[in-house]
Ligand code: SF4
C-alpha cells in the first residue's frame with residue numbers, strides 16, 4: 081500500500097485511507113540535523129527541521145504529502161519540501177478561525193482534498209469506503225482514549241500515527257483487554273499527577289522519564305491525547321449508510337464537524353477562549369503542569385505566559401521544558417526530578 | 424521614524440543625501456500618533472489588514488508593527504522587548520510583538536504608549552504570528568479580536584478563498600456596526616477606497632523612481648517614508664505626501680543629484696529592514712557605490728484594488744489575499760524577478776530575519792531561483808542582539824566583489 085505523509089493532526093486521515101493510501105504522520109527523530117541546514121534556517125522548530133532532514137536523507141518513501149495550514153513554519157515547509165523531493169505535495173487550507181462561520185469553508189476544502197487524493201490514486205472515493213474509514217478511525221480513537229484512561233502507552237500511540245490503523249487497532253484492543261484483567265492497576269497510581277502540555281514530542285522515552293520521576297501523567301500534546309480527542313457523536317455516522325444518495329456529502333459533513341470539534345490547539349483561533357479553558361479544565365485534577373514546548377514554536381510560546389499565570393492562579397506549579405532535538409534525556413531527567421522535589 | 428544619528432556619530436560627514444520628504448513624513452507621523460490620544464474609536468490592526476473599513480467608520484487605526492519599526496529605528500528594541508521577556512514571552516518570538524507587549528507592560532514607548540483598543544483586527548495574510556500576538560493583547564485589554572482569516576495561496580487563488588474572505592468582510596462590517604452602534608456608510612466607504620487606491624498609486628510612483636539610472640532614491644528612503652501608506656492608507660494624506668516626494672525626486676534627477684555618487688551596482692533588498700542599522704547599511708553601500716534601488720517589502724504595499732469591478736468588497740478580498748507574504752515560493756520568485764527586471768538589478772541582498780518566519784523560511788530556495796546573484800545576511804528587524812556587524816560586513820564585501 082502506498083503511503084501519504086502528513087504533519088499536522090488537523091489532517092483528515094480518513095480521506096487518505098479511503099483513497100487507498102496509508103496515512104503516516106511525519107515526525108522528527110532524535111538526531112542532529114545536517115542536510116536540512118541548507119534549506120531551513122536554524123530558527124525553525126526541530127519538528128520542521130527534523131522532518132525535512134529525514135526526507136532529504138531519503139528515509140521517507142511516500143507517494144505524496146499533505147501539508148495542513150497551521151503555523152507559518154509548516155506553511156513555508158510545503159514549498160521547500162516540494163522543491164527537494166519527487167513526492168506530490170498538497171496544501172490543505174484548514175481554517176485558522178474555528179468559528180461557526182468557517183465550517184462551510186472547511187467543507188469546501190475537504191472536497192478539494194478529496195479530489196486531489198482521487199487524482200493521486202486514480203479512482204473515485206466511494207461513500208462506502210469513506211464511511212468505513214471514518215468508522216475505523218473512530219474506533220481507533222475510542223480505544224486509545226479508553227486505554228489512556230487506564231494506562232497511557234506512548235509507544236502504541238506513536239504506532240497509531242505511523243502504522244497501519246487496522247493493525248494498531250487490534251493491538252490496542254488486545255492491550256486494553258490485557259490491562260482490564262490486571263487488578264493492581266489502580267493501586268499503581270502514583271501520588272503526584274502532572275499534566276504535560278505542548279506541541280510535538282515524538283519520543284515516548286521522555287514521557288516515560290516523567291512518569292519514572294514519580295508522576296502519574298496525563299497529557300495535552302499534539303503527539304499525545306490531542307491525536308485522538310474529538311468531541312463528536314459517532315451516532316451520526318452509523319445512520320449514514322441508509323441514505324445512499326447523499327452519503328458522500330453526509331460523510332464530508334461529518335468530517336467537517338469532527339475536525340472542528342478536535343481537541344483545541346494553539347495554532348487556531350477559537351471563540352470564548354476554548355483553548356485555554358480546555359487546558360485549565362484538564363489541569364483541575366493535577367498537581368503540576370509541565371510545558372513541553374519546542375523551541376521556536378510561536379503558537380505555543382505566545383500562549384505560555386498567560387496560560388501559566390492562569391494555572392498558577394489555580395494553585396498549580398509549573399515547569400517549562402524547551403526542547404530542541406536531539407534532546408539529552410539525562411538533562412531533562414535532572415530538571416524533572418528537581419521539579420518533583422519542589423512539590 | 425527616527426533615523427539613527429546620535430550613537431553612530433559623525434552625522435556631518437555622512438554621505439547620505441536626506442530627502443526633505445523625510446522630515447515632512449516625521450511631522451505627519453507625529454500628528455498621526457498625537458491624533459491617537461484624542462481618538463474616540465480605536466482599533467488595532469495588522470499591517471496587511473483592510474484598514475479601509477476602519478477609516479470609513481471614523482475609527483482610529485493603531486499599527487503596532489509600525490510602532491515596532493519606530494522602536495527598532497530608535498534602537499530601543501532590546502529595551503522594550505525585555506519587559507515582555509520578563510513576563511515569560513520567549514526571546515524567539517517576533518520582535519515587533521515583543522516590543523509591543525513590552526510597551527504595554529512598561530506603560531510607555533517612544534511615543535508615550537499606544538491608545539487602548541476597543542477591538543483588534545488581526546489579518547493573517549502576513550503571518551499567523553499576529554493571530555497569537557493579538558490574542559495576547561486582547562486578553563490584556565479585555566478587547567475582542569476579530570480574525571480575518573486569509574487562506575494561503577501556495578499555487579493558485581481559488582474562488583472558494585475569495586468567497587470565504589468576502590463573507591468574513593461582511594461579518595466584520597456587522598461586527599463594527601455592533602461595536603459602535605452605527606450603521607456602515609457605503610458612500611463613505613467608497614470614498615475611502617478611492618483614496619486608498621490613489622495613495623497606493625502615488626506610493627507606487629515614488630518607488631518606481633528607482634528605475635532611473637542612476638537612481639534618485641534608495642530603498643532606505645522608501646523604508647523611512649513608508650509609514651503613511653501603511654498607517655494612513657484611505658485618507659488624503661498619502662497621495663499628497665507621495666506626490667510631493669515624487670516631485671522632489673524628479674527635481675533631483677533634473678539637477679543630476681543621485682542617491683549614490685557614481686552608482687556602480689544596483690541592488691535589491693529582500694525582507695523587512697534592519698531598523699537599527701539603517702544608517703550603517705546606507706553608508707556602507709554608498710561607500711561601495713552600490714545603490715539599493717528597490718526592495719520586496721515596500722513594494723508589497725503597491726497591490727491595487729480593482730474598484731471598477733462590480734463588487735468592491737469582493738475585489739478588496741481578492742487584493743488582500745494575493746499580497747506578497749501570502750503566496751507560495753514560486754509566486755514570490757516571480758514577483759522578485761519582476762522587480763529585478765523592472766529596476767535592472769545586479770544582485771539581491773536577502774535579510775534572513777529571525778523574527779519573521781513567513782518572510783524568511785524558503786529564502787534558501789528562493790536564492791536558487793533568482794535571475795541574479797544574491798547573498799543572505801542574518802539579522803533581526805528590531806532586536807540588535809541578533810546582529811553581528813562584522814559578520815554582515817564581511818559577507819556583503821565578499822558578495823560585492825563577485826558581481
Ligand atoms: S511545533 Fe510549533 S512551530 Fe513547529 S510545526 Fe508545530 S506548530 Fe509549527
Ligand code: SF4
Nearest residue numbers: 517549550552778779
Ligand atoms: S512575524 Fe513577520 S509579518 Fe508577522 S508581525 Fe512579525 S514581522 Fe510582521
